[in-house]
Amino acid sequence: MSGNVATRLETGTPFLRDLIADINSGQIKVPQFQRQFVWKEDQALKLLDSIANNYPVGSLLLWRTKNTLAVERDIGAFKLPETDDMTPTDYVLDGQQRLTVIYSALGVSEGHEGFNAVYDLNEKCFLEAFEDFNQTQFPLRIIYNTTKLLNFRSGLVSYPNGEELQKNLDSLIDVVTNYRIPVVTLKELTVEEVCPIFERINSSGTRLSTYDLMVAATWNESFDLNEEAQKIALSLKPKGFDDIDGNLVLKCLSSIQFKGIKKEQVLSLRNISKEEMDKLVELTKSALLKTVDLLKTEFKIYSWDFLPYEAVAVIIAYVYSKRKTLSKEDICRIRKWFWISAFSERYRGASESFVSQDLEAIDAYIVNGEEPQKSFGNLPKTDTFKKLAFRSNNSRSRALIILLALKSPRNITNGALIDTEVALSEYNKKQFHHVYPKAYLKRAGVQGEHNSLANFCMLAASENNIISDDHPNEYLPRLVEELGAEAKRIFESNYLPSPDTVDYSKLSYSEFLDLRSELMMSDISKLADGESI
Structure with a gap:
């Protein structure tokens, strides 16, 4: 202090x-x-x-x-x-x-x-x-x-x-x-001076934020920040994104107004006139509507829960505030930045200053179409990828989930197309399954990361119990036989090695991770190069 x-x-x-x-x-x-x-x-x-x-x-x-x-x-x-x-x-x-x-x-x-x-x-x-x-x-x-x-x-x-x-x-x-x-x-401390003290208060178990303080500090008879944030949330309701966090709204407002989300920039929103704020709210609302449309169509993200980082929404909203529509080349550049930043964990613990610097870089790269002046991160190597653990609140895990959704997966139990919008509207562990069941791996004393990203597939909750903790060298060959001629297409829709090329009755966990990591990293690399899959 x-x-x-x-x-x-x-x-x-x-x-x-x-x-x-x-x-x-x-x-x-x-x-x-x-x-x-x-x-x-x-x-x-x-x-x-x-x-x-x-x-x-x-x-x-x-x-x-x-x-x-x-x-x-x-x-x-x-x-x-x-x-x-x-x-x-x-x-x-x-x-x-x-x-x-x-x-x-x-x-x-x-x-x-x-x-x-x-x-x-x-x-x-x-x-x-x-x-x-x-x-x-x-x-x-x-x-x-x-x-x-x-x-x-x-x-x-x-x-x-x-x-x-x-x-x-x-x-x-x-x-x-x-x-x-x-x-x-x-x-008599200013809002700017109170903010850092205020944000650290947690003795009651409730995290207080800059948004909370701004709601109070910007309030007057003619303007209520919370009311404006609710308007934005209401506009997103038909798209299923109305549970937007107030801090995310605040950062989007700041990024669009000041091309940055540093504390002093966010707090400076208090100083703009009501007329300016009204225009900014409308512009932000429009930009966020386009942002969630892009998240749904391009990335199969149907809920804020599956967004790798909130910085992603802040940056895309900024882009849409500058460009009414995005060209094929623009989408290609966003795709590159999105997948590299997600799998490199670019915004993990990132400061507002760091995100603000990226806003400048994205402005040059996407809005102005210039070649990037810096790297947005590096993808993990295939050997590293198979060792990464699946965690629901981890950006790489969220990126993996939407990668699986892009593949239009089918249930490996019956070949039925999985409704990815339902599966990804709200995080539900029952929609995901260890291909090599964790209980089996533990029981058999198998070495390696049991929760590896490469060991998860999407599976409708109703089908989960069919596999349970069965021995993979038994249930996978059985499924191949039951699915018949469709087995190859169904397995490939889940990044599972083709049953035409591997013998699942003998495939070890280590060999499975190697093969599936290669398949996944191949598509991740394509996406990071701006290609679609």
């Missing part, structure tokens, strides 16, 4: 009562990007128990700014008051769930909706409050109401163990009313 930012950090340990007062006055607000209150009852009760035992419950992170952010109109089930735009507001960046429990349990008036708890003075434990809780269960919402608190305490004398009950109550009140919680306040 830079020294400049560090000087604008304020740390404190206010009493719970002070935090509650700040919420009631509207000083503390919950930004719109924060998730709704989702804690379960047992989590909330454990937090109260930690406070009662004087255990630390973590710190809160607030951002004090005069910038008006889009805010949630309530905290838990309680409506927040309006405040004037001139008063600096403390927006909750981290700790919303804890603060909601504290406020709802201790700060809300009796009878109000939302999480409500009592402290059982006999059992010395917290319980969720019900309408019929007994008189030895202390309602926490009166803890700061002196009159009601004293009346409740006085009523305990009527019980045989009244003195003990009062002692337990006094002990609870002493701890809770004197409990302090650490608060770090970022004072």
Whole structure:
């Protein structure tokens, strides 16, 4: 953290009562990007128990700014008051769930909706409050109401163990009313300064992003970034791509506006006028519609789940923002770049700066038709390819899946054409099968990568159980015989060596990987040269 930012950090340990007062006055607000209150009852009760035992419950992170952010109109089930735009507001960046429990349990008036708890003075434990809780269960919402608190305490004398009950109550009140919680306040930092801090917050298990912050920071009465992103998503719905991630939308907007997705460029979207933004949203919407059309027709990608990297969509959308249509040569160049970058894992862990540099290179290569000034990566060698493991979230595995789809595969069990759009609309492990079953390989103690890319084929879920973990030297020859004259065509549609050239009753796993890797790498090399298969 830079020294400049560090000087604008304020740390404190206010009493719970002070935090509650700040919420009631509207000083503390919950930004719109924060998730709704989702804690379960047992989590909330454990937090109260930690406070009662004087255990630390973590710190809160607030951002004090005069910038008006889009805010949630309530905290838990309680409506927040309006405040004037001139008063600096403390927006909750981290700790919303804890603060909601504290406020709802201790700060809300009796009878109000939302999480409500009592402290059982006999059992010395917290319980969720019900309408019929007994008189030895202390309602926490009166803890700061002196009159009601004293009346409740006085009523305990009527019980045989009244003195003990009062002692337990006094002990609870002493701890809770004197409990302090650490608060770090970022004072008057810009959105640019808050972003890197904000992105690293993960104490609640929810990853917050630049998009979330931008949704709040760009909001005003006439413009709502989230609303614009939803418009783009809605336009993609007929094509099955409406689950587009907000960060991807934001990067597409930035790439088209600034030819880059660096943090400062993304944040600069806040500075363009509403008229410019309206035009940019329409242009981005059009570019993304063409992008998903290309993904479906050229690459058999029917879902964002099978896109090797989101950078691919960002770059193709940029191209379509500059070119209404793409020529055969343009498609050839995109094909080269796509397959090389996917199998070389070009964008694995790539920074925004790296992707922005590629946008410049793609602009010259595809938009302007110039020869590439740099390589977009290198394909793996055949021997390396067979050692690569299949992982559903790995770019090479996703590229392999769409390679299989391009081959128009047929079920090796019955020759029926596989509906690749169904198989690739949503990732489903049942649609893919080890040719040499993993259970068999493990049982037989076979060496080599059992999850090799070269050991997978597409197979309809309904046909999966037919193969199960059968011995490949038995089930493959059986299928060849059952498929008869169609066996060669069906096997070749799955990159399986032709039964005319190999004896599957004797083919070892190592030999199978060698032969199938060669077949796959041959087509991958063609695609990386811009050819179709």
